[in-house]
Amino acid sequence: MSSMFKLYQKLLRKYPLCVQSVQAGILMGTGDQIAQNFVERRKIEDLNFMRSAQFVCIGCCLAGPATKTWYGILERYIGSKNSVAAFKKVLLDQGCFAPAFVAVLLTVIATMQGNDIEGVKKKVKADYKDVLCNNYKLWPMVQLANFYFVRLEYQVLVVQTVALFWNTYISYRTNRDVERTHKNV
Structure with missing residues (x-):
């Protein structure tokens, strides 16, 4: 296991x-x-692997790069020397990044679900407030610990x-209406 972690560290540095x-x-x-497996309790033959592939793409192309870049910006302008810096990072993260990221994430998911512009707007409007409120129930404390205790290069790993x-919640939340619609068609 330690050799796997050493390989991870080497690749992470490079x-x-x-x-x-x-x-991500x-x-x-x-x-x-x-x-799909545990919340929606789907059978193996009913799993939507395209949906999972879309989430992989969102992580690789949006969530991973966005959080890595954002944490670098926070580190550059705020630093990480003390609890005040960690607190400032949390305020910026939850006050600026989270609201924008949730909107972008919901927009991308709705677009990948095949919605047109009006459908995307409708889905984002329907989900945004609840998702953002639930974000504030979880992420401020996670981020405070993350920014205070974890070295910059491991912060994305901790968050992911x-x-x-x-992501289980986001997947369920953003697909529950889609699945009902497809079953009724």
């Missing part, structure tokens, strides 16, 4: 954006599979690990 993007994709896809459960 290719930080790529590694953090891939790990894997964990987002896994979150979708947890949602916790996000495994968050």
Whole structure:
């Protein structure tokens, strides 16, 4: 196991954006599979692997790069020397990044579900407030610990690990109406 972690550290040092993007994709896809298997209780033949692939793409192309870049910006302008810096990071993260990221995430998911512009607007409007409110129930404390205790290069990993459960919620939340619609067609 330690050799795997050493390989991870080596790759993370050499290719930080790529590694953090891939790990975000894997964990987002896994979150979708947890949602389908355990929350929605689908049978294997009813699993939507395209939906999981879309979550992998969102993690690799959006969540991983966005969080890695955002944490770098926070580190550059605020630093990480003390609890005040961690608190400032949480305020910026939850006050600026989270509302914008939730909107973008919901927009991307709704678009990948095949919605037109009006459908995307409707889905985002229907889900945004609840998702953002639930975000504030989980992420401020996670981020406070993350920004205070965890070295910068591991912060995306910590967030994506916790996000495994968050992604399960997001997957279920953003697909519950889609699945009902497809069953009724």
